[in-house]
Amino acid sequence: MIEQILADKVLEVQSMKVCPYKRTKPVLKPNFNDKINIIAEIKSKSPSYGNFILQKNIVEIYSKYAKAISVLTDNKYFGGSFEFLHEISKKTNLPILCKDFIIDKKQIDWAYNSGADIILLIVRALEKDKLRKLYDYACFLGLSVLIELHTENDLDKIDFDATIVGVNTRDLDTLKIDKNLAKKLISKIDAKIKIAESGVRNRNDIEEFLPYTNVFLIGEALLKSNDVESTFKELLCM
Known part of the structure; x- marks a missing residue:
């Protein structure tokens, strides 16, 4: 699936125009100093679940409990x-994470001017040299960068000191979750901030990952919830 997404993304980037927005606020740096830190995700749909119904006050609720908000900007697959x-x-x-399949500087320019503070770079989606160039460009703009891994082979592409590294428990081809693989990989990462992405749905999942990281990117569990505040309180053990 990832190959088709990237092929579509190449066509999308080719047709991108200049961003009509101009950034007016300073870039925010994420703060993950609490016992449990959640990056709460907003998306209209996903290949693994289908369509989500977004609550009208979801940004307000996220702003109350989360440490950052992840926003999907891919339209075809995530709405x-x-x-x-x-x-x-x-x-x-809160700091905003632009979550997309970024393959070009133009996407980073759009993210920056649209108000993002952090961008996602998926190691599997990029050649080693391209990964480094996009990372350096984002840093030049003052953005933080979340480097996403899924397998140990991804580690070979990182020849720079990445501050924020996340492990996606979901395979982007099969869409299957492998928490054991994720925990093993997180334990091998030498980064200031380590993030567990996908597959964290309840308090038990949080407890399972706490020996390895205390930062979690969570979308589906919140977006499917009939009581988002209660779900946050369960996840945060409040």
Whole structure:
């Protein structure tokens, strides 16, 4: 599946115009100093689940309990857009993670000017040299970068000191979750901030990962919840 997504992304990037927005607020740096830190995700749909119904006050709730908000900007597979990210950035004081399949500087420019503070770079989606160039460019703009891994082979592509590294428990081809593989990989990462992405649905999952990391990117569990605040309180043990 990842190969088809990337092929579509190449066509999308080729047709991208200049971003109509101009950044007006300073770039925010994420703060993950609590016992448990959640990056709460917003998306309209996903290949693994289908369509989500977004609550009207979801940004307000996220701003109350999360440490950052992840916004999908891929439209075809996740129903997102940079316009959507821009609107959310105006409604919160939390750092915003632009989550997309970034393969070109143009996407980083759009993310920056739309109000993102962090971008995602998926190691599997990029050649080693391209990964480094995009990382350096984002840092030049003052953005933080979340480097996403899934297998040990991904580690070979990182020849720079990445501050934020995440492990996606979901295989982007099969969409299957492997928490044991993720825990093993997180334990091998030498980064200031380590993030467990996907597959964290309840308090038991949090407890399972706490020996390895205390930062979690969570979407589905929150987006499917009929009581988002209660779900946050369960995850945060409040």
